[in-house]
Amino acid sequence: MVKTSAEGTQKKSFICSSMSLYITSLNSGSNGNCYYVGNETDAIFIDAGISCRETEKRMRRLDLSMDKVRAIFISHEHTDHIKGVAVLAKKYRLPVYITAATLQYAGLLLNDHVVMPLQGNSVINVGNLVVTAFPKLHDAADPHSFMVSCNNINIGVFTDIGFPCEQLIHHFQQCHAAFLETNYDEEMLEKGRYPYFLKNRIRGGKGHLSNAQALQVFRDHRPSFMTHLLLSHLSKDNNNPELVQNLFNEHACGTKIIVASRFEETSVYCVS
Numbered sequence: 001m002v003k004t005s006a007e008g009t010q011k012k013s014f015i016c017s018s019m020s021l022y023i024t025s026l027n028s029g030s031n032g033n034c035y036y037v038g039n040e041t042d043a044i045f046i047d048a049g050i051s052c053r054e055t056e057k058r059m060r061r062l063d064l065s066m067d068k069v070r071a072i073f074i075s076h077e078h079t080d081h082i083k084g085v086a087v088l089a090k091k092y093r094l095p096v097y098i099t100a101a102t103l104q105y106a107g108l109l110l111n112d113h114v115v116m117p118l119q120g121n122s123v124i125n126v127g128n129l130v131v132t133a134f135p136k137l138h139d140a141a142d143p144h145s146f147m148v149s150c151n152n153i154n155i156g157v158f159t160d161i162g163f164p165c166e167q168l169i170h171h172f173q174q175c176h177a178a179f180l181e182t183n184y185d186e187e188m189l190e191k192g193r194y195p196y197f198l199k200n201r202i203r204g205g206k207g208h209l210s211n212a213q214a215l216q217v218f219r220d221h222r223p224s225f226m227t228h229l230l231l232s233h234l235s236k237d238n239n240n241p242e243l244v245q246n247l248f249n250e251h252a253c254g255t256k257i258i259v260a261s262r263f264e265e266t267s268v269y270c271v272s
Contacts, residue, residue: 019151020272023177026058028232029262033081035179037148037155042127043068046146046157049080052087058265066092070126074098076140077106089114101142137162139206147171153271159233162206164217173221177228177271183208184238192238211244219251228269232260
């Protein structure tokens, strides 16, 4: 559930149960990615690809407190996922969970005491949250996806995926809500201005997930209890928010479909 203030800013509804999880995309796209998952006392960021100042501004607009954020989890080393990490970690004394290979290639200036080891198929407790990391197919050193759980509620963060592997499908089937990449429309990519090598990088199995691939995951593996799906990491040039919204709405079956913007935060959604 969400509510709208008099000024139009989307804020979370406080009539949700204390057993609920709150989720929002602070930004989603090649210009920066940051996803928030939390409960009444604890929260984490999956990636921090926008500046600390912009992260704080968007958190305030959503009436979310940085004081509840306990950690940052990094999916991979590309700039649009790590741009704000160093400043956020230093200012708020946040541990950063990151694989050794990702840290090596990221070039982040982090104090040793904030760097926390992350490995494939690891389960990490952060306050009352349980974070499961698992490998994904993407053209990065050691990329991972995440599922965040609390009180038997599961939230998936599945972006920057070249192909929907068995691990992705297994975790998607457990999710009450998920951020799922819908990066490009296949026809728009084929007819677009990108050079041939870049088109092949995007659609080559370790790049990004197309609308059609994501829709197949949703149609074939959506659990009956999934309440929210946030379509994420849309390409600026090779996708269209209205197109993908309409595509998924046709197959929603009661799941609320939200397109995560590359320009602003989404509302906060209560998953219970």
